[in-house]
Amino acid sequence: MKLLPITLCLVAASSNLLAAGRDTISVVGSSTVYPFSTVVAERFGKSTEFKTPKIESTGTGGGMKLFCAGTGVDTPDMSNASRRMKKSEFDMCQKNGVKNITEVLVGYDGIVIANSKSAKQMELTRKELFLALAKEVPAKDGSEKLVANPYKTWNEINPKLPATKIEVLGPPPTSGTRDAFAELVLEGGCKTFKWIKAMKKQNKTKYKTVCHSVREDHAYIEAGENDNLIVQKLSANAKALGIFGFSFLEQNSDKLQGSIVDGKEPTFEAISDGSYPVSRPLYFYVKNAHVGKIPGIKEFLTEYTSESSMGEEGYLTDKGLIPLGDSKLEVIRKNVLSLKALSL
Template identity: 60%
Template sequence: MTKLKAVVASVAVAGALAAVSTPTMARETINIVGSSTVYPFATVVAERFGRNTDFSTPKLESTGSGGGLKLFCDGVGTDTPDITNASRRMKPSEFERCNSNGVKDIVEVKIGSDGIVLASSQKAENLDISLKQIYLALAKEVPDPKGGDKLVANPYKNWSEIDSSLPNKPIRVMGPPPTSGTRDAFNELAMEGGCKEIDMIKAMEKDAMEQACQSIREDGAFVEAGENDNLIVQKLNSDPGAYGIFGYSFLEENAGTLQAATINGKEPTMENISSDAYPVARSLWFYVKKAHVGVVPGIAEYVGEFTSEGTWGDNGYLADVGLIPLERSARMEAAKNAKAMKTMTGDELK
């Protein structure tokens, strides 16, 4: 895992040097932004690509999925990113914004799966928790524990107040900000998944239900830790009373010091995530601006490297750093479409 960190550092340095040396009138280096979860995988691909081809090592920036898509959709031109990584699928509103800004030919590539974990230091009491209990711990408003059909400001201070099987310790969870695809996926899969188990909330109108399900408490029990998942890892190791939300790949990278909660009776293993048995599993993506292919050197070749069997296959080098590969037939179809630079119509997102 130390090797992965070294690779990340080397790519950051190479990207910085390339940015300094590239003329303002043209750009020789691929510019990639987006998801902090996809960042380590894209970094490994970029480092190999720079080492094994005549192209410059791509420059990567971890901006979060939402932040990356915003930059990507700002327009066409070498002052905008060529590729954006995402730990959730592009939203219809983002596709429309891209189109309105002239970004009309977008290539979508699904690269594999990942799970979102609720992790802690191995010195902490590990959680065996349900989606409903996660919702009750982290929601801004919850059903009144005293009864009735109303939501109240979350009164739970300790995990054990939700259920006696949980630790008798303060609820302290660190997680990503709203710009993060991990936060989007956690809200949809964990928070909304647990929320919908409550009959009173299921009976609400759609908009009111989404508001109730996806609003995170702001009283200090949940702390936004920025887009840097490594920062959450460091804080967990120094604070055994805290829990953190991030992608499975970061758990794998820090398996010697961290542990992950069992959620709805399922542990976050590669098998459970790839089969969707683990309830907080999601897909990973990247998006290519086709108008930049042939303008910025190496984009098609980088996509070809990423979508080769030796990279993202069952025995590819990305599996060694925690990527959970797509099923083989899905990989083959995705690789074919990526090679052809097949563009989106927008119907895929409906």
């Protein structure tokens, strides 16, 4: 009996798994994109003959690991992401046989630093947020020396801020929101120190470590991938702040308020026009090998990228999504429906 090469056996096994069938679309990934995908999935399930897709909130990084693990019914069809796929993740996909991936830019979102409406609205700068949350910060004496973060209360950073303990609930390292917060807020505040900014040219790795590392002495509290849990904790503790996507603030505007950052309040308009400094693009990724094998993927993509969903007046804007604009949406839709392959 002639034995097949092991690679052919693996491909055959993967194809057999797909052929064996799964009749429900599987989506994993970002907790920020989760509510948007959930709304589309529910509408899709009610308006077509296909089953409602299963959406799981695993965090962007966790979702990418599952998505890039391989092809077959035991792996997800799509992965939500609150940042763009990293080159290392793309390479992991390629290595594991996930060769053709379509990238979908959904829209934009702001990262808010929010607190309970029963407390005073905070007015913060990115520099103050860096000093409050970074693992190491410049010494208080003004010297060009980094020290373990000594700040315990907000007024130690700026006398105009409240004399309350620094207590910020935020996402874990696997979260795309955490990555974006580190890049947009912490690094944004970090590079206001000229001597640290100069470090980027001399030692990029050290610069990133200084500007992206979050303190580990319980001033920053990792609250998991469930943003609703952060909302609940802020409602119970008026002295704490929380970090999450603008859509969650929109959905809980009766209980919570967003902090003013660098003089700008997190509003739909300010995120849309880019004047709010902490905004980022949102994505999802499609495993093209599963299209036509798992029922309904192409039809789900059609619904997700439709004018009624992602458009200027689409139902996702009611959930807090900042839309792309008509011309950009048209290009995105064309690329998605033709399953244009991503290259990084």
